[in-house]
Structure formats: structure tokens, C-alpha cells
Amino acid sequence: MSHDNDSANTSPTPKGHAVIADYLKRLDGSPGVYRMLDEQGRVLYVGKARSLKKRVANYAKPTGHTARIARMISQTASMMFLTTRTETEALLLEQNLIKQLKPHFNVLLRDDKSFPNILVTGHAFPQIKKHRGAKKEKGAYYGPFASADAVNRTLNQLQKVFLLRNCTDAMFESRTRPCLLYQIKRCAGPCVDRVSAEDYGALVTDATNFLTGRSTKVQEHLAAEMQAASEAMEFERAAVLRDRIKALTQVQQAQGINPRGVSEADVIALHMEGGQACVQIFFIRANQNWGNRDFYPRTGAGAGPGEVLQAFVGQFYDQKDPPKLILLSDPLDDHDLMAEALSEKAGRKVELAVPLRGEKSELVAGAQRNARESLGRKMAETATQTRLLAGLAEAFDLDEPPKRIEVYDNSHIQGTNAVGGMIVAGPEGFEKSQYRKFNIKGEDLVPGDDFGMMKEVLTRRFKRLLKEDPDREQGHWPDLLLIDGGAGQVSAVAEIMEDLGVEDIAMVGVAKGVDRDHGKEEFHRRGERPFALKRNDPVLYFVQRMRDEAHRFAIGTHRAKRAKSNMANPLDEVPGVGAARKRALLSHFGSAKAVTRAGLEDLKAVDGVSAALAQKIYDHFREG
Numbered sequence: 001m002s003h004d005n006d007s008a009n010t011s012p013t014p015k016g017h018a019v020i021a022d023y024l025k026r027l028d029g030s031p032g033v034y035r036m037l038d039e040q041g042r043v044l045y046v047g048k049a050r051s052l053k054k055r056v057a058n059y060a061k062p063t064g065h066t067a068r069i070a071r072m073i074s075q076t077a078s079m080m081f082l083t084t085r086t087e088t089e090a091l092l093l094e095q096n097l098i099k100q101l102k103p104h105f106n107v108l109l110r111d112d113k114s115f116p117n118i119l120v121t122g123h124a125f126p127q128i129k130k131h132r133g134a135k136k137e138k139g140a141y142y143g144p145f146a147s148a149d150a151v152n153r154t155l156n157q158l159q160k161v162f163l164l165r166n167c168t169d170a171m172f173e174s175r176t177r178p179c180l181l182y183q184i185k186r187c188a189g190p191c192v193d194r195v196s197a198e199d200y201g202a203l204v205t206d207a208t209n210f211l212t213g214r215s216t217k218v219q220e221h222l223a224a225e226m227q228a229a230s231e232a233m234e235f236e237r238a239a240v241l242r243d244r245i246k247a248l249t250q251v252q253q254a255q256g257i258n259p260r261g262v263s264e265a266d267v268i269a270l271h272m273e274g275g276q277a278c279v280q281i282f283f284i285r286a287n288q289n290w291g292n293r294d295f296y297p298r299t300g301a302g303a304g305p306g307e308v309l310q311a312f313v314g315q316f317y318d319q320k321d322p323p324k325l326i327l328l329s330d331p332l333d334d335h336d337l338m339a340e341a342l343s344e345k346a347g348r349k350v351e352l353a354v355p356l357r358g359e360k361s362e363l364v365a366g367a368q369r370n371a372r373e374s375l376g377r378k379m380a381e382t383a384t385q386t387r388l389l390a391g392l393a394e395a396f397d398l399d400e401p402p403k404r405i406e407v408y409d410n411s412h413i414q415g416t417n418a419v420g421g422m423i424v425a426g427p428e429g430f431e432k433s434q435y436r437k438f439n440i441k442g443e444d445l446v447p448g449d450d451f452g453m454m455k456e457v458l459t460r461r462f463k464r465l466l467k468e469d470p471d472r473e474q475g476h477w478p479d480l481l482l483i484d485g486g487a488g489q490v491s492a493v494a495e496i497m498e499d500l501g502v503e504d505i506a507m508v509g510v511a512k513g514v515d516r517d518h519g520k521e522e523f524h525r526r527g528e529r530p531f532a533l534k535r536n537d538p539v540l541y542f543v544q545r546m547r548d549e550a551h552r553f554a555i556g557t558h559r560a561k562r563a564k565s566n567m568a569n570p571l572d573e574v575p576g577v578g579a580a581r582k583r584a585l586l587s588h589f590g591s592a593k594a595v596t597r598a599g600l601e602d603l604k605a606v607d608g609v610s611a612a613l614a615q616k617i618y619d620h621f622r623e624g
Helices: 002-009 017-026 052-060 067-075 087-101 148-162 169-174 197-211 215-231 235-254 305-316 335-346 358-395 450-468 487-500 538-567 579-589 592-597 600-604 611-620
Strands: 032-037 043-049 078-083 117-121 128-131 139-142 264-273 276-285 288-295 325-328 351-353 405-413 416-426 436-439 480-484 506-511 522-524
Touching: 017 052, 017 078, 032 052, 032 087, 043 052, 043 067, 043 087, 052 078, 087 305, 087 335, 117 148, 117 197, 128 148, 139 197, 148 197, 148 235, 148 288, 169 579, 197 215, 215 235, 264 305, 264 358, 276 305, 276 358, 288 358, 305 325, 305 335, 325 358, 335 351, 358 538, 405 450, 405 538, 416 450, 416 538, 436 450, 436 538, 450 487, 480 487, 480 538, 487 506, 487 522, 579 592, 600 611
Parallel strands: 264 325, 325 351, 405 480, 480 506
Antiparallel strands: 032 043, 032 078, 117 128, 117 139, 264 276, 276 288, 405 416, 416 436, 506 522
């Protein structure tokens, strides 16, 4: 009897179409989202259905499935369901859950960063600047641009043409003399009244006309002004206008492909090969090409083109405003439903089209050609990376090629503004979305204590991993740590990891060796003799690249922190001192440093500063 119970307790968890069929008894025809889970409770797949009962009935059939779906069914031990009011709502919920849960059998957009825009602010004298992220600031937004470089190039040329300011409002309010940009004819100088509000407003109008596609009107206006200035023998003004027209022409040429018949669209094309996919997207705004980006979505272990593109579109526009028109290389699995969902989300009509002829078809063909070429390069790089990781495993005597390498570096100047940087490399190369910076907080650290900084960084990093992913299922645990230093650093790091209870991660110290020169690096492992690689070994170059990347990232983070601390104004920390009173204090004393040294009576003499506030400012700078 006891033996029978033991057998029952150790019997395997039932899986497959029979388990799925059991759920049919409790389902109706409502739309909704379903999840398929394995015996450990991990989500295998998230899907949406117009009728949950009909969709699940398909999975309950023992035959007639593709190899991918059959594998998914065979691993399914349980399911979860969530009903929705409409199929559109189910589609949006499905894409949200896929991004959150990252199921193995779903198509997943792995790199979904925000794109920069150009913002013309809502100030009386608007500022023109780059903006990334949520549109919280008042003003007019133009974009998206494919990259920060594309925005910076355009802004640089727009400043030459339209002379709009790029300084912050605080700087604009506090200036008493024109800055260098005014001197080199990149700004009209509104901060010091070198241009009237009316004339500056005309410049803003010209800029927004250009950014909305009315560049011909702008050029005609500038040409007429130049002609009038020339006839009035105002040759200096005519020369300035000539330079602005030239700069405007350069902007238009720099935009590349400028379609005549498409004013606003995203052009999305897919190329699939060898189980991998590349999606290329071009941003067409104001009849101009504002750049392109490529993405390499995970294909969900064998999804077809319609499913890959549908997942891409749904996930890409989850946090982004879709344009009026989206041109596609292939029809989506639920083409009309996706158009309805995006229109509902945007609050206006969004059209999805697969053009077959004409200029729109040529745009898609161009994007598809780029996708094919990009995927070819990516596959070649991936093959090279695979060989390098295999070589790394052989050189460092690892059990298998590492899937995630973490490299750490610190940066500081005599202990000030200390930061730690972590970069990540793996089969896809450098994974920049996984990079992390650590502001060193240790109050007891001696300035320049690299051991102490490394201890703080690693302790914070692995305590968080132990808390958030103790079972190591999310792919965030490294297989290899590269440490900048020799045997001493490796021993110190090993002790830190032992204290944390993490002793199974390989670590290698990279010391510069004699002459501290590239090519003479020595590698240190705990309990092993140091060794070197041949000067022309590709694995050596790979390690050097990773170490240089970690150093670049740490230095860049440190410089940004130092710049921020240098720009800090001590008046910002005084309670009750807002922008207006700060301007009054700076105007009265000439500098923030002079305010910190001012006497109580001098502070009381400033317009808008009450006796109580003067006392507060005085006390603030004399505490401690």
C-alpha cells in the first residue's frame, strides 16, 4: 500500500493536449488572453483569441500542428486565462504580457528604446532642443528620429538656418551678455534683446514650417528677403540670408531619401533567414527621411513572417505614437485588428498597408534590402562571436562557452565623483541595454580605494541578483567575471563572492603585465599560475576590446557625474529660493559664490528677499 502511494507521489506531471483539453470544459466563447505554462510554472507562450474556447480546442487536438506548436503543446502542464471585453483589448494585453514575461515560444522585440525627438518649447522665446522619453514638457514635438546623431546633425543645421536658442530657460533669464553662439551666428540673441519678439516669432514659424514639410515655402521666403536686402544694398544682411539658404539646402540633402508622395509614415520591412530575423524601420516625416534603425527580434522558435511582424508592430508601438501610415513588407496575421487597435490607442485613424507598386512599394523594397544586408552582417558577426566565445572557454579552461560575461571597472579623480561601471558581452556582442553604473556610496572609503569600490559594486550587484533571481532563470547571472587587475584583485573578489555565498562563477583577472602595454596582458585565476596569450590571438583582442569598453563606459559615467556636480548651483539647495529670487540674488551679487559669503544686511537689501528669507539663506551657508 505504502509502495503504491510512493509511486503515485513520484509520477510525472501530466502534460500535452490531454491537459489542455481538460480546460475546455470551463471555457466559453469570450475574447481574452491565455498563457501556457510548463511543469515548473514558467510561461511558455502568451496568445490572444477572439474565442478562448475555439482557440484552446485547436491546441487540444493531438495532430495537425506545426513542429513549433507541437513542441509547445508537449511541454504545457497548465494554462491561465484572462477574459476581455473585445478582441482589440486582448491584442493589446497580449503584447504587454509578452514584453513582461518574455515567453520562450513568443516573438519578442528585444531592443525597444525610446527615440529622440526635436522639441520647440512653449516659452515666449522658444528653445529648440533634443528630447527623449515621455512628452511631458510643453511645446511642439517633431520626430521620431532614428538616432541621437540624426537629431544632432539636424539641430546643428537648423541652428544655422533659423538661429533659435538652445540654452536652458534658467540660463536665458540670467544672461547679461550674448554668448558665443550669437557671435558665430548660430543664435539670434533673444536673451539680450538682439532680436524683437516679433522677429524671433517669425524664425520659430519658419523652423516649424520646415519641420512639418513646408520647406519650399521657407526657402521662397528667405530668397525673397535676400533679394530685398540686396536691392536695398544691405549686403551684410543679404550674405547672412544667403548662408541660411545654403544651410537649409544642406539639411535637405542630409536627409537622404525624400519621398515626394509620402509625407508621414513608418516603413517596416522584415527579412528572415536561418531561423533569425531582422526588421528594418525607416521614419518618414515632413516628406523627409529622418533615419532608420534595425532590430533583431527573437523569432519564438520558428514563427512565420506574419506573426513576427505582428509581434514587432504591437510591441514597438506599445509606448510610442504610431504615424498616420505604416507601410509593411508582409501582411500581419491579424492585419485589420492591429490597425483597429493602433487607431484606438492613438485616438485617430492609423492605416497599415502592404504596397505592391509605386513610390511606397519602392520605399518598402529599400527597407527590405537594408534588412537583408543587416541580417547578413549580423549573422557573420554572430558566427565570429561564437568562435571567440569558444576560444575564450578554451583559453580560460571553462566548461562551456560563456553566454554572459560581465566586466567591471571603476573611475574617479583622487576619490571624488567615484563610479563603478559594468558592461556585458555575450553571443550577440556587447549588450548595451544590460550595462549598469554604480555611484559609489561608501562613506568610510579612503579616496582612491579601488578594492573598497570593487567590493561595494560587486556586493550591490550580486545581492540584487540573489534577491530578484535566486533560481538563475532570467538570464541575468554571468558565467564569467573579468576583473581589471592581477592575483591580488582576483583573491579579493573571490573572498567577496564567498561572503555572498556565490562561489561557482568563473573569474579571471586581466593585468597589463610589463610595460603596461596592449599585447602583454597576463591572466590570473585563483590558485593557478598566471599565463599570457599570443600577441596575434583573436581571443586576446576580444578581451582587450571588452576591457577597453568597460573603461570607456566607466570614464564616461564618471565625466557625466563630475560635469553635473560642477554645474550644481549652491542656491538650488536653499529652501524658499526659486528661479525669480535666484535671479535677483545673482543679479545683485554677481555670482553664487558671492551670495554664499554675503552678510545678513546685504542679503536683506536684495529686491524680493524678505528679512526671514535673508536669515534662512545666511544660516544655510553657515551651518556646521
